[in-house]
Amino acid sequence: MTAFLYALTVLIWGTTWIAIKHQLGLVAFEASIAYRFALAGAVLVCALGLAGRLKPIPWRHQPFVLLQALCLFSCNFACFYLATRSVPSGIVSVVFSAATIFNVANAYLFHRRRPAPRVLAGAVIGLLGIACLFRDTLLGTALNQDTALGLGLALLGTWFFSAGNLVSARNQRHGLPVATVNAYGMLYGAALVAAVALLRGVPFGFDPSPPYVGALLYLAIPGSVIGFTAYLTVVHRIGPEKAAYMTVLFPVVALTISVFAEGYRVTPLAALGFALVLAGNVVVFAPVRALRAQRKGRPEAACKA
Template structure:
């Protein structure tokens, strides 16, 4: 079950970049994100109400959903969309892949969970592998003030993503399922985004072209309803640090699609990076060996 959820998350989120590129155009970025999550929340609420599986949330649960909506379905996306205007996508992917390490560290600080050495080692291998995969972009990009702004936003987006992971883990420990908490979190996130648009005077426009509507449907249903539910279920089942290794594999899927759709060519450093990412994946999910218990000595005579 865990493997199926893991592969589903990686395949879906590894392909959403195509739909995100199709979203760029006449509609403002925060408004497009708001459309995405309001539609996703509507679909989730409809499914839960029709199947009578919508869980009742108390005041504490609603407040955590509000925080989750702010971190995971609002600030996170604004940071990454804005950062992509200043720094290359490869650099963003490398920063985002540090979510594995941030999740392990935050779980230690806030939940008192022991940091597994194999998770840290696998995360470091994955980070090094992504750096090799995107080496031409990293070397060819000149540093500037905008670069620092972009890196700062990408790091802030990653920290918000990590915070959203931990909040979901907290909700699941309280017996609340990701379907219900995601529905409320996405609703809150879209309302916050719409409020930001109104305060900033962003025109509430909509692109009725098949390209925009098709990409919106893909981002809302597979990308959000299925993707976030599968991923946050993994967070509850496997822990935030192991589930976050998905963030290392998304760019690998995206590069393979780019090889067919955009003529991306694999180089030796990129292949070496791919090998390191796969090795990191194996290391992250390797089960630790049980500690050997000393055999009690039998008394003589």
Template structure:
């Protein structure tokens, strides 16, 4: 079961980055993210209701579902969508692979998990690889814009990691990932609606079938299915090990970016990718996909 969840998450989230890039354009970023999670929330709630599996979080759990919504279903994706305006989708996925490191550190801070020497080695290799990979993007006239994209993508990844910690806490307290996701996506849509109102952004109804197709893929496959498989892994094997799925995202995403976006390869960024993946693979080595009960703080 854990292997199935792992493979499913990699294939789904490895392809969502190009779909995010396809949504960048005339529609304001916050509106695009709202469309995604409003659709996902409605599909999730209706699906669970039809299956007779719709549950309501208790009053004490509501604040944690809201925290999960803020970290996983709203602000983090605003960062990723903004980053997509400055960086190729495959490059954003490489930054997102740092969730492996962020989760290890945050699991130590919030749950007391031990950080091993292997984690420190992997972190050093990963950072070194990213520096090589971005050397070309940060040179010349594009330096400022590349840094903006990197900053947004890094902030989104950190928020994602915090969301993992909240989800792990929710699962340990008896709130299933399916229930937390369904209500969390609805809460995320409400947060985004409030941001749209506060910012004065215009609701633009998309007419482009490519945009609509990308939005539906992101909402149903990327959000409803992808987040469920990933957070089920968090509940079963822990946040640090579940984040190893991000090791494989750049391979899938950069392959797609090469053919669809014309992402160009050179010696430096190719070597950087290899080094970054080696850093993550250090953590991936000897990964056990056996069930591990989450710990409570």
């Protein structure tokens, strides 16, 4: 069952990027984000309520739930939606897989935690991969402003996601139920995006076409409700370290789809960059015992790690 949930999370979160692409068009991206998380939050609240698992959150913790919503269910997705306008969705997903690099920076910035040498090594490898991945695209368009902006937004969205992880960890340390925080956080995120959009005069239209409605339902139910539930279940069963390997596999799925669905062409340098990003994530997350066992030529010990 754990293996099924593991594979399900990789498949769902590896394909949500192409669904985001289908939401860009007639409807403002702010409206699409608000619709997605309003629907996902409502579904999750109803499901938890029916199961008797919806817990009250004390007022003193509400600002941190709101901060988690700001980082995980609003600002980061606004950046991703905008980035997908300028660069292929598969590339955006590769940048997202480099969230571990931002985790290193945020952990030092906010908690002054110095990373282990292998974490630094993985971060450097990942940064080199991103540079290789976007070199051909940027130079091929003579540093096109839209492409550069798309890259910057994808990186900014990934930073927000990483900061949201720290806020989520804080909430868990204070005993707040993960599912309940996610449910309220999704509703808060939808309200935040909607409020900013209304202040800016953004029209809240709706596209009834099958591609848009299908993408909305996919992003809200599988992408948000089922995806987060499956991911958190795997984390509970096998631990966060092993579950983190899923982020390495997301871009493999997304970039493969991008090749066929968006006509993205993988150049040799881009392929090298893609491999470096994945290698950086593996170096960051590989269990220390397994790495030592491999260096000593004891594969059986690595398997047990």
